[in-house]
Amino acid sequence: MTMTDPARSAGKTKTRTGYSVCTICDIGCQLRTTTEDGVVKKVEQHDNPLLAKNICYKGTAAPQIHNHPERLRVPLKRMGERGADQWEEISYQQAIEEIAERLQTVVDTHGPEAFGVSTSGWNTQTTHGLDRRFMNLLGSPNWTSGVSLCAGNTAAVSRLTYGWYTLPDFDNTKCFVLLGHNPRKHSWTPIYNRLDSARARGATSIVVDPRLSEQAEKATIHLQIKAGTDAALLLGWVKVIIDEKLYDEKFVEEWCVGFEDLKRRADDYPLDRVAEICGVDADLIARAARMYAEADGAAIPWTPITDMQLDSTSSIRLQCILRAITGNVDAVGGERFFGLNPGYRTESELQLHDEISPEQRAKQLGYSTHPAYTYRTAEILRPHMKKVWGHEWIDMVMGCHMANPSELFRAMADGDPYPVKAFFTLGNNSLMSYPNQHQILRAMLNQDLIVAHEIFMTPTAMLADYVMPGDVFSERNHIADSWAWTSNLTLNEAVATAPEEASSSFRFWTDLAHAMGFGDRFPWNSLEEVIDYRLEPSGTTFEEFRAEKYMDVQPPKYRKYRKTGFATPSGKVELSSSILGDLGFDPLPYHRPAPATSDEFPYRVFSGVREDPFFQTGQRNIGVLRRRVPAPHFFVHPDDAAAEGLVDEEWALLETAHGEVRMKVSIQDSIRQGHIRVPHGWWYPETRGEVDLAGAFVSSDAVLTVDTDDVLDYEQGIPHFKGYPGRISPCDAPEGMSSITLGTE
Ligand SMILES: Nc1nc2c(c(=O)[nH]1)N[C@H]1C(S)=C(S)[C@@H](COP(=O)(O)OP(=O)(O)OC[C@H]3O[C@@H](n4cnc5c(=O)[nH]c(N)nc54)[C@H](O)[C@@H]3O)O[C@H]1N2
Ligand SMILES: Nc1nc2c(c(=O)[nH]1)N[C@H]1C(S)=C(S)[C@@H](COP(=O)(O)OP(=O)(O)OC[C@H]3O[C@@H](n4cnc5c(=O)[nH]c(N)nc54)[C@H](O)[C@@H]3O)O[C@H]1N2
Ligand code: SF4
Ligand SMILES: [Mo]
Numbered sequence: 204m205t206m207t208d209p210a211r212s213a214g215k216t217k218t219r220t221g222y223s224v225c226t227i228c229d230i231g232c233q234l235r236t237t238t239e240d241g242v243v244k245k246v247e248q249h250d251n252p253l254l255a256k257n258i259c260y261k262g263t264a265a266p267q268i269h270n271h272p273e274r275l276r277v278p279l280k281r282m283g284e285r286g287a288d289q290w291e292e293i294s295y296q297q298a299i300e301e302i303a304e305r306l307q308t309v310v311d312t313h314g315p316e317a318f319g320v321s322t323s324g325w326n327t328q329t330t331h332g333l334d335r336r337f338m339n340l341l342g343s344p345n346w347t348s349g350v351s352l353c354a355g356n357t358a359a360v361s362r363l364t365y366g367w368y369t370l371p372d373f374d375n376t377k378c379f380v381l382l383g384h385n386p387r388k389h390s391w392t393p394i395y396n397r398l399d400s401a402r403a404r405g406a407t408s409i410v411v412d413p414r415l416s417e418q419a420e421k422a423t424i425h426l427q428i429k430a431g432t433d434a435a436l437l438l439g440w441v442k443v444i445i446d447e448k449l450y451d452e453k454f455v456e457e458w459c460v461g462f463e464d465l466k467r468r469a470d471d472y473p474l475d476r477v478a479e480i481c482g483v484d485a486d487l488i489a490r491a492a493r494m495y496a497e498a499d500g501a502a503i504p505w506t507p508i509t510d511m512q513l514d515s516t517s518s519i520r521l522q523c524i525l526r527a528i529t530g531n532v533d534a535v536g537g538e539r540f541f542g543l544n545p546g547y548r549t550e551s552e553l554q555l556h557d558e559i560s561p562e563q564r565a566k567q568l569g570y571s572t573h574p575a576y577t578y579r580t581a582e583i584l585r586p587h588m589k590k591v592w593g594h595e596w597i598d599m600v601m602g603c604h605m606a607n608p609s610e611l612f613r614a615m616a617d618g619d620p621y622p623v624k625a626f627f628t629l630g631n632n633s634l635m636s637y638p639n640q641h642q643i644l645r646a647m648l649n650q651d652l653i654v655a656h657e658i659f660m661t662p663t664a665m666l667a668d669y670v671m672p673g674d675v676f677s678e679r680n681h682i683a684d685s686w687a688w689t690s691n692l693t694l695n696e697a698v699a700t701a702p703e704e705a706s707s708s709f710r711f712w713t714d715l716a717h718a719m720g721f722g723d724r725f726p727w728n729s730l731e732e733v734i735d736y737r738l739e740p741s742g743t744t745f746e747e748f749r750a751e752k753y754m755d756v757q758p759p760k761y762r763k764y765r766k767t768g769f770a771t772p773s774g775k776v777e778l779s780s781s782i783l784g785d786l787g788f789d790p791l792p793y794h795r796p797a798p799a800t801s802d803e804f805p806y807r808v809f810s811g812v813r814e815d816p817f818f819q820t821g822q823r824n825i826g827v828l829r830r831r832v833p834a835p836h837f838f839v840h841p842d843d844a845a846a847e848g849l850v851d852e853e854w855a856l857l858e859t860a861h862g863e864v865r866m867k868v869s870i871q872d873s874i875r876q877g878h879i880r881v882p883h884g885w886w887y888p889e890t891r892g893e894v895d896l897a898g899a900f901v902s903s904d905a906v907l908t909v910d911t912d913d914v915l916d917y918e919q920g921i922p923h924f925k926g927y928p929g930r931i932s933p934c935d936a937p938e939g940m941s942s943i944t945l946g947t948e
Contacts, residue, residue, distance in 0.1 A: 216240055221696030222249075222753040224683045225262045226676045228818040229325040230391045231685070232257040233693055233753065236265070236677045241700030243269045243677045251753075256396050259389040260828070261818065265677065267827050269699065273888075274658055275672035276702035285648060286896060288665045295704045298669050299711075303718035305652045305668075309625040315342030316566045317622055319611050322629035323349040324601050327656065327673060327708040328681050328695070331733050332550035333725070334629070335598075337712045339559040340721050344567035344578060345623060347608045348601055349636055349819075351576065353507045355602015356919055357519050358688070359576035362584060363782045364523040366591055366770025368599045369538035370689055371502035372759075373397040376536045378407045378498035380491075382433050382522070383508030383925075385416040389815035394504070407498065409491045411436060414812070414838070414880070415873035424491045427875055428481040430809045431926030434514045435794035437521035439477030440492040442469040444528060449496035451530030458764065459527055461779025461790070468791040480794065482875075496529050500536015508811070512925050516575055516918035517792035520780070524792065527776040533762050540764075542592065544690040544757060546741025547682065549597060553737070555724075556581075556596040556604065566621075568614055569607025573920025574786055576605050583782055584770065591770035599687045607920040608637045609910035615646035624649075629656040629708055630673065632820040634663040634896075635884060638922035640905035641862065656711060659824060662886055662899035671711060674701040680745060682734055692755040694748065709733060788918050797926045798914065800877075804859065804928035808879045810904040811924070812838065820884035835902045836869040837931065838880035844870045848933055856934040857881065859927060862906035865937045879931060881907065887940065894939045901937050 216239050223236040223246065233254050237245040246265040248255040268274075278298040279290040293301075309317050320338060324330055338346055348355060358368040371379065379401060386395035402408065402421065410422035411433065419425040428436055444450050445466050455462050478485035495501050503526060509518035531537025543549060556564075556578075564570070564578040574580055581604045585595040598604050614623040626633075626647065634643050647653060647666045655664035656671045664670045678701035683693045701707075706714070713725045727733045734745040741748075741755075748755075768774035772781045777790075784790035800807060813819075816828035823829055837857060839849055849855055851870045856863055857879065864881065874880060887898035900906055907929070908914070914923050 219698045221698040222694045223676055224328075224681065224693050224695040225265065226326040226328055227261045227265060227268065228391070229323070230393055231325070231683055231693065232259075232262055232393060234258055234262055236698050238677065238698045243699045257393040259392045259815070261389065261816065261822065264825060264827050267825055268822070269675045269677055271659070271825065273660070273824060274702070275660065275670060277672065277704045279670040281668045285668075286666050288660070288891065290670070295706065298671060299714045299718050302652070302654055302669055303715055306625050307719060309651050310341065313622050313624055316345055316563065318343040318625045319345040319347070319606070319615065319623045320627045320629070321347050321608065321611075321631050321633045323631045324686070327630040328676060328683070329679055329707040329709040329730055330550070330712070331709060331737065332553035333709060333712040335554035335556070336724070337716055339555045340716070340724055341719075342559055342563045344559060344564050345606045345611055347606045347611050349631055350600055350602040351605050351608050352637070352921065353510050354505060355600045355605065356510050356515065356576050356921060357505055358599040359580065359603045360516050360519040360919070361523050362599065362603060363575065363580055363771070363777070363780060364520050365527060365532060365776045366584075366587060367540040367542070368688065369526065369532065369540060371504045372500070372534070372536050372539050373401055373502070376401055376406055376500050376502040378409070378495055378501040380409045380411070380495055380501070380503045381418050382411045382503070382506040384504060384506035385412065385418045385812070387417050387815065390813050407494055409494060413809070413875040413878050424487065424494065426481070426483050426487060426491055428483050429875070429926065430807050430878055431512055431797040431923065432481040432794070433509050433512065434518040434521060434792065435472060435477050435480040436488065437518065437525060438469055438472035438792065438794060439474055439488050440495065440525060441465065441521065441528070442472050443474070443489050443492035444496045444525070445469055447493070449493060450528040454530045455528055458769070459776045459778050460773045461777060464791055465524065465778040468793070472794070480796070495525070500534065501529065501531055502536070502538055508925055511810070511921060511923070513797050513914065513916055513923040514793065514795040515916040515921040517794065520792045523776070524778050527778065532776065533764060535761055539759065539761070541688070541690040541757075542763065543594075543597070543687060544684060544692055544755065546738065546743075546755065547684055547692055548737040548740065549594065549684070549687055550601070551594065551596045551598040551687075554596065554598065567606050568610035569920055572610065573607050573915065573918060575918040576602055577607065578604050579786070580782060583772070583785070587770040587772060587774075591767045597687060601686050609639065609915065609920055609922065612637065612639065612643050612646040616642055616649055625652040626650050627654045627656070628663055632661045632663045632884070634666065634899060635820050635886065635903045635905050638905060638908040638910045638924070640900065640903055642910070643905070656706075656708060659888070660891065661820070662896040665896055672702060672705040674705045674707050678705075679707050680730055680734065682738070682745065682748065690757045694753040696749060783918060797923055798928055800928045804930050806843070806877055806879045806929050806931060807926040808857065808859065808881055808907065808929040809925045810881050810883050810908070812880050812882060814882055817884065820886065823886060824888035835866040835882045835885040837866055838869050838871045838874045839931065840874050840876040840878070841870050841872060842876055843879075844868065847931055849931065850933065854934050854936050855931050857907070857929055857931045859907045859929045861909045864902050864904070864906060865934055866902045879929060890939055898940065901940060
């Protein structure tokens with residue numbers, strides 16, 4: 204049905220401007236979007252001067268992304284072999300009916316747990332927990348996400364330590380510590396701006412990074428550690444802080460349990476040992492520890508680096524522990540527990556975690572082996588969450604009730620411990636976004652049904668049976684709640700017209716539930732109705748909210764635990780974790796060394812150093828962005844390049860025990876000798892139709908790492924992406940890749 208717009212029929216252009224929450228990366232800047240006749244023309248900075256600096260060149264490229272000629276507009280059904288990239292266009296209605304029927308067959312044959320979902324949520328934006336609601340009503344616990352490797356897992360581990368997840372009190376901090384984390388002007392711009400403002404106010408900073416990163420260049424102290432040794436460094440800090448009595452004795456006495464055990468554990472990490480493990484000077488480590496502990500309000504902002512290490516659980520817990528023993532928890536200039544916005548129902552509330560039976564919850568992949576962020580830990584925390592925060596199930600940063608992705612892909616590939624035969628991926632390039640890409644490919648080739656909800660034809664979508672075109676942020680209404688990370692609400696307005704056959708994730712799950720016979724549990728007719736339902740406690744509707752404001756910010760309240768206690772079994776900060784102990788793990792933090800380098804694999808390789816023009820695996824097809832970084836590069840120290848015969852801007856082959864990738868070489872003084880950087884997420888959309896899966900196996904970091912138990916963090920089952928052994932040598936350009944074009948637009 205086409206609506207006739209009176210302004211348009213009169214020959215006038217209809218211009219609209221609205222507030223947006225950018226989803227091109229996951230930090231969600233607040234911007235303004237202008238459309239003409241429903242087409243995005245301009246995305247620009249916010250009209251509030253306090254927010255105006257929060258914009259990067261990916262955000263301003265939104266018109267090129269949203270209007271891209273290759274944007275998916277019509278549902279596609281696979282023709283020919285899986286992965287052959289041959290499609291038939293079908294209607295949205297036909298797609299939903301066929302998907303419902305085929306999903307029902309999988310559930311009838313193998314049980315509901317045979318249905319797995321991977322989604323990262325921030326770009327599809329409008330789920331409102333309905334993906335989990337759908338799965339819980341069907342009986343499948345096997346939902347996972349990119350947040351299992353990034354922030355979601357920190358949220359879960361923080362929660363079992365002190366019952367909530369912190370965010371720095373950036374406006375008041377006197378000192379901040381970045382464990383690798385390296386926000387830049389065009390990479391997580393709002394955090395970059397806040398760190399810069401803190402420095403301008405006189406805050407000191409400590410940067411821990413094997414590279415002289417952009418943040419390290421500005422640091423008061425740079426600790427250029429060996430990759431993968433952060434937990435050892437932090438244990439060294441704990442020892443200095445305890446030995447020199449730099450901790451907050453009153454807070455420790457009143458609000459912490461396990462201090463004596465922690466002290467004994469820290470005694471295993473004297474500074475000379477830590478200096479040896481980390482490869483940095485012992486005095487500098489001690490100076491940094493003192494600088495952090497002595498600051499009157501210090502913060503350790505969340506970092507993804509410790510989310511992807513062999514001892515990730517310990518590294519994350521050590522950050523919580525340092526915040527606690529220095530008295531910085533829920534404190535001015537330290538770290539805030541935002542709590543929930545009382546006016547907005549949480550996604551968790553819509554997810555209906557009581558509807559799935561305890562027996563089905565216990566089948567969640569990872570539940571018994573790596574439970575830290577699965578239902579198993581969440582179940583233990585239920586009464587404590589209820590007591591302190593008022594709700595039993597709070598899925599912070601969408602990461603506190605997840606399946607382990609490696610176990611999910613193993614079940615999909617090998618039926619171990621049971622078959623998973625239907626896989627939906629929404630706004631997630633799953634093939635390339637977890638470790639062990641070869642296993643993920645096998646997993647996908649072994650499915651009866653794959654559905655991808657996407658805006659572009661990614662390598663993952665190429666492997667699907669149905670590709671459902673998604674809408675984008677300029678086309679949908681939403682109120683974002685930072686996934687309960689903060690209590691702020693921010694407005695996103697639909698100002699553009701979505702392709703007629705595109706769907707929001709709300710529409711997709713709702714229509715599928717109706718087609719499968721449980722539509723009565725999805726009583727909302729529109730996205731706005733769900734938002735109205737979520738806003739009900741505030742007594743406003745979506746229309747009223749947007750007429751009045753673009754944001755809702757709760758006034759800060761510090762040290763809330765004084766009234767409520769902490770949401771842990773002891774009601775205190777658990778320096779020694781009763782939950783980890785009860786689950787059979789070491790209750791205290793420790794350092795676990797990564798597999799050692801050898802003559803065969805002499806370098807420490809790490810995935811990361813995000814590239815400014817791209818978010819993760821995206822945007823390689825957006826000409827205006829791709830031209831800024833046309834090809835992927837290893838970073839190699841000049842001495843290592845000379846030793847291996849590598850030439851700047853020429854191709855090289857990097858091999859690990861598990862896989863190999865090719866990319867160009869960038870020789871850089873700033874990287875620690877003996878280390879090699881591999882960027883994340885490279886494929887070559889321009890080679891679609893010529894190279895298998897558009898080059899998804901040529902340069903992707905996910906082929907270099909496996910996920911066998913010896914290289915997974917014990918408690919969470921997190922892969923080790925930060926310092927695994929590898930070797931490098933010069934090579935020719937990969938086939939079909941000699942002249943890399945620059946995307947299509
Ligand atoms: N091997 C490896 N894996 C990693 C990492 C790594 O360094 N190495 N990093 C981890 C980290 S830090 C993170 S945060 C996660 C990130 O994981 P994700 O956030 O899932 O990022 P991508 O896997 O790149 O997938 C995003 C996909 O969403 C699509 N998309 C964009 N906007 C929309 C939309 O509005 N609607 C729909 N339907 N689709 C949209 C894009 O085209 C893209 O294909 O990955 C993690 N996984
Ligand atoms: N433009 C752009 N911005 C982004 C993203 C993007 O894809 N593009 N992704 C966003 C997301 S989801 C994330 S998670 C962040 C990630 O971005 P950052 O937090 O900045 O992380 P990376 O860029 O992966 O790596 C940062 C630094 O970690 C160092 N490092 C590597 N291994 C180790 C180690 O073992 N220990 C320590 N201490 N340091 C180490 C590297 O040398 C590097 O300088 O960026 C966000 N911002
Ligand atoms: S940093 Fe850039 S891409 Fe990320 S949300 Fe902000 S404007 Fe969008
Ligand atoms: Mo991330």
